[in-house]
Amino acid sequence: MKFVDLSAQYQAYKQEIDEAMQQVVDTAAFINGPDVRALEEELAAYCGAEHAVACSSGTDALLLPFAAMDLQPEDEVIVPAFTYIASASMISFWGARPVFVDVDEVTFNLDPEAVRKAVNPRTKGIVAVSLFGQCPDLDALQKIADEHHLWILEDGAQSFGARYNGQYSCSMTRFAATSFFPAKPLGCYGDGGAVFTDDPDMAARMRMFLSHGQEKRYHHAMIGINGRMDTLQAAIVRVKLKHFEEELTSRNAAAEYYTRELTGIVETPRVREGDRSTWAQYTIKSARRDRIRTYLQEQGVPTAVHYPLPLHHQKAFAYLQDSGPYPVAERLSREVLSLPMHPFITDDQLAAVVQAVKESLA
Numbered sequence: 001m002k003f004v005d006l007s008a009q010y011q012a013y014k015q016e017i018d019e020a021m022q023q024v025v026d027t028a029a030f031i032n033g034p035d036v037r038a039l040e041e042e043l044a045a046y047c048g049a050e051h052a053v054a055c056s057s058g059t060d061a062l063l064l065p066f067a068a069m070d071l072q073p074e075d076e077v078i079v080p081a082f083t084y085i086a087s088a089s090m091i092s093f094w095g096a097r098p099v100f101v102d103v104d105e106v107t108f109n110l111d112p113e114a115v116r117k118a119v120n121p122r123t124k125g126i127v128a129v130s131l132f133g134q135c136p137d138l139d140a141l142q143k144i145a146d147e148h149h150l151w152i153l154e155d156g157a158q159s160f161g162a163r164y165n166g167q168y169s170c171s172m173t174r175f176a177a178t179s180f181f182p183a184k185p186l187g188c189y190g191d192g193g194a195v196f197t198d199d200p201d202m203a204a205r206m207r208m209f210l211s212h213g214q215e216k217r218y219h220h221a222m223i224g225i226n227g228r229m230d231t232l233q234a235a236i237v238r239v240k241l242k243h244f245e246e247e248l249t250s251r252n253a254a255a256e257y258y259t260r261e262l263t264g265i266v267e268t269p270r271v272r273e274g275d276r277s278t279w280a281q282y283t284i285k286s287a288r289r290d291r292i293r294t295y296l297q298e299q300g301v302p303t304a305v306h307y308p309l310p311l312h313h314q315k316a317f318a319y320l321q322d323s324g325p326y327p328v329a330e331r332l333s334r335e336v337l338s339l340p341m342h343p344f345i346t347d348d349q350l351a352a353v354v355q356a357v358k359e360s361l362a
């Protein structure tokens with residue numbers, strides 16, 4: 001059994017993917033080929049953002065808005081203490097200061113009340129992570145942002161395709177970033193990402209930044225990076241985007257099955273009424289996490305711990321001298337366990353995972 005079965009997915013769309021890749025090779029349009037712009041238009045249309053800017057990874061997608069806004073060294077940006085490092089590290093990398101806040105017990109996402117308490121005159125924005133595929137309480141966060149003139153950057157690396165109050169992830173905030181890392185719900189065959197915004201000037205500045213600040217050939221208006229998305233990756237994502245809704249339906253069916261079978265045995269994830277998760281991860285909670293994990297491993301069921309350390313315990317952030325406490329983030333790091341989840345998981349595989357979890361606690 002695989003944690004994410006990318007081979008099964010390739011077999012399902014093999015002909016389309018092979019043709020799309022061959023066309024890029026045949027035309028040798030490896031950089032800035034027509035698939036890149038076409039993908040940007042399709043992504044924007046899918047989620048309802050005005051502009052999508054394709055780039056080389058989800059990490060770069062989290063950096064581009066800071067460059068476009070010219071975030072300054074003394075500026076502070078609020079970010080959850082429980083997330084993947086890139087949500088916060090790009091703030092540091094750009095020279096600004098990440099300010100950790102604790103997360104909500106149920107959604108694992110930013111706790112709006114904790115955010116409100118962390119705002120001060122140096123605060124410029126909030127990185128609102130949509131962890132494991134579910135958006136945070138964006139209404140509450142937007143209210144705080146509006147009151148204090150802050151921007152919100154949704155880290156939608158795991159949530160492209162999610163819905164919140166009927167709207168799509170990556171379309172509701174000043175900026176949003178997503179990742180096409182292969183194991184993400186919408187993945188490519190290497191690294192890739194995209195940033196979304198409704199602001200045409202910001203979109204233009206981000207485009208310029210990811211191409212060495214180039215205004216026209218060999219004329220550079222700003223210091224930038226080489227952060228372009230490869231045409232081959234764009235061509236692959238375009239194929240997968242056609243099948244994406246179907247895949248999300250299948251992920252949701254798998255999640256429903258897990259929840260039905262495991263509720264009362266471990267703490268199962270909950271999605272806000274009416275919203276849709278992409279189930280980038282199906283993550284249970286248990287005080288006996290390590291026992292479950294070891295047993296599942298013995299039974300050939302792969303699992304993962306997202307994430308074993310909250311950000312304030314990462315060595316990389318020791319320089320912030322922030323020892324918390326962030327009790328929810330700390331407890332989640334000890335208790336979370338992600339189960340196999342992908343659109344091609346079979347009923348038999350789901351049943352085997354559930355049985356192994358039950359046996360591990362018997």
Ligand SMILES: Cc1ncc(COP(=O)(O)O)c(C=O)c1O
Nearest residue numbers: 057058059084086087157179181
């Ligand atoms: C929440 C979150 N943010 C950012 C990233 C970074 O994306 P990438 O790996 O494409 O750079 C990831 C991917 O692992 C992620 O899960």
